[in-house]
Amino acid sequence: MSQLSxxxxxxxxxxxxxxxxxxxxGISLSVKxxxxxxxxxxxxxxxxxxxxxxxxxxxxxxxxxxxxxxxITNLPPHRIVGFGVSHAPEGRMIFAxxxxxxxxxxxxxxxxxxxxxxxxxxxxxxxxxxxxxxxNQQGGTLSGGEQQMLAVGRAMMARPKLLLLDEPSLGIGPxxxxxxxxxxVEINRELxxxxxxxxxxxHLALKIAHYGYVLETGNIILEGPSxxxxxxxxxxxxxLSE
Amino acid sequence: MRLHKSGLMLIAAIVTGxxxxxxxxxxxxxxxxxLIYIGINIILASSLNLINGFAGQFSLGHAGFMAVGAxxxxxxxxxxxxxxxxxxxxxxFSLALLLGGIVAAIFGLLVGIPSLRLKGDYLAITTLGxxxxxxxxxxxxxxxxxxxxxxxIPKLTNFVWVFSTVAIVILLVSNLINSTYGKSFLxxxxxxxxxxxxxxxxxxxxxxxxxxxxxxxxxxxxLYAHFVTYINPAQFSFLKSFEIVVMVxxxxxxxxxxxxxxxxxxxxxxxxxxxxxxxxxxxYSLLLIVIMITRPRGLFVRTRTAKxxxxxxxxx
Numbered sequence: 337m338s339q340l341s342x343x344x345x346x347x348x349x350x351x352x353x354x355x356x357x358x359x360x361x362g363i364s365l366s367v368k369x370x371x372x373x374x375x376x377x378x379x380x381x382x383x384x385x386x387x388x389x390x391x392x393x394x395x396x397x398x399x400x401x402x403x404x405x406x407x408i409t410n411l412p413p414h415r416i417v418g419f420g421v422s423h424a425p426e427g428r429m430i431f432a433x434x435x436x437x438x439x440x441x442x443x444x445x446x447x448x449x450x451x452x453x454x455x456x457x458x459x460x461x462x463x464x465x466x467x468x469x470x471x472n473q474q475g476g477t478l479s480g481g482e483q484q485m486l487a488v489g490r491a492m493m494a495r496p497k498l499l500l501l502d503e504p505s506l507g508i509g510p511x512x513x514x515x516x517x518x519x520x521v522e523i524n525r526e527l528x529x530x531x532x533x534x535x536x537x538x539h540l541a542l543k544i545a546h547y548g549y550v551l552e553t554g555n556i557i558l559e560g561p562s563x564x565x566x567x568x569x570x571x572x573x574x575x576l577s578e
Numbered sequence: 579m580r581l582h583k584s585g586l587m588l589i590a591a592i593v594t595g596x597x598x599x600x601x602x603x604x605x606x607x608x609x610x611x612x613l614i615y616i617g618i619n620i621i622l623a624s625s626l627n628l629i630n631g632f633a634g635q636f637s638l639g640h641a642g643f644m645a646v647g648a649x650x651x652x653x654x655x656x657x658x659x660x661x662x663x664x665x666x667x668x669x670x671f672s673l674a675l676l677l678g679g680i681v682a683a684i685f686g687l688l689v690g691i692p693s694l695r696l697k698g699d700y701l702a703i704t705t706l707g708x709x710x711x712x713x714x715x716x717x718x719x720x721x722x723x724x725x726x727x728x729x730x731i732p733k734l735t736n737f738v739w740v741f742s743t744v745a746i747v748i749l750l751v752s753n754l755i756n757s758t759y760g761k762s763f764l765x766x767x768x769x770x771x772x773x774x775x776x777x778x779x780x781x782x783x784x785x786x787x788x789x790x791x792x793x794x795x796x797x798x799x800x801l802y803a804h805f806v807t808y809i810n811p812a813q814f815s816f817l818k819s820f821e822i823v824v825m826v827x828x829x830x831x832x833x834x835x836x837x838x839x840x841x842x843x844x845x846x847x848x849x850x851x852x853x854x855x856x857x858x859x860x861x862y863s864l865l866l867i868v869i870m871i872t873r874p875r876g877l878f879v880r881t882r883t884a885k886x887x888x889x890x891x892x893x894x
Binding site: 393412430431432491 | 758761762764765767768769771772773774775776777778779780781832
């Protein structure tokens, strides 16, 4: 159990700016190995920016991001993947002209263990049977929910240590959202993947996460075990609309 | 297995080429010339397809690479030409083709680097500028003949040389595109950021596309120079670049087969239109417009795009 208390990702005083506008104003957080950690907050709070900074898609102004012992601040994104971080970006960003199978296979681009890759492909199809039905269809022809599954599946195919999920519920019907969240729990429990989940759907996110942070206009205003956050008066009013 | 098959196909293509070349003198010289141009255009269009169609980097400078290859090889053979020995000539020509390709590839690297920062229209303008710079530089270099052109290039290009190169280009491109490594080209074309998030270095993909594409454009330029035996800078103006781009677009960006067919079609078409004399280019342009209106994704694209499928869904 000692592994659980180890920190996988450590972010310290992270500042990110878009031009003159500060998107993240010096936030610090930590993600423990084997946990699901969620970052909730409204539109424009800086949630996606945080994930983009971690996976290297945008430059960090100041602060530090480290993964285990490695400093990954401002490395190019394709190198960060090599450290075991996989990002399922917002807006899905799947490869529209590749088939579902090719999209998933590309997720394992850096891996050389082709037998294990085949096994992981089966596992993704087990988690998302819908994708198996669409296996030879081009990514761009999938529905929004299916594209979301594909993005999550593709990120899983890298068999990352840390999986970054950006709003997997965005624009998806409630039944599918439930299925996707269930899958996230399974990925975490059965494959032991550590997950940093960014969500607007605070209700669902807090239900499955071990630990949570609340982000508001670039600052972390609250953190704690998710059960505590779910009980917090402010959060209940602002994000759980109770 | 695939490589094995490609090797056999390559040998078969070259043997066929040799067989046909035995009857070279029987072919009407005009048809022979058109055949050679078809081959050279297939090489040019297929290599540009790698950059524009597969890696999605819109380049308008292909004639520039072609010029580099043409002039480099012309310099090599003019220094190394042996009138007496065909064996030595073959060696000299191989070297000239290779050097033409390599020097063009170095220029491809130079152009590939700005492409890392530029996208779409901006990249197109930059590469267009590059092509013109090459042309103007050659025009002002006296040892290359300047605007008067480079004369007295030995006529070494024949059917075998051209179609062996065609076979190599086609096999290389199709093997590349069916490999995982080649899929990374398509991934970068579809979504560069997403490609980065799965570990693909988009920088590497773009540079490799430019370098390989430029190499074969250089070889095509060298083959061209040793067929027409006289080159001048005007032959490599941006009009030539556009001609190659049109072949790729009409064939269907990223379709190997389509681009080959359109290179054949667009080489033959202007020849067939010689009968309408001064209206030739008008008819040619009209045909291009009609093709673009009726087949906006290119003549031979079989796979349906996302947009079209969505449109079909809503129609149902």
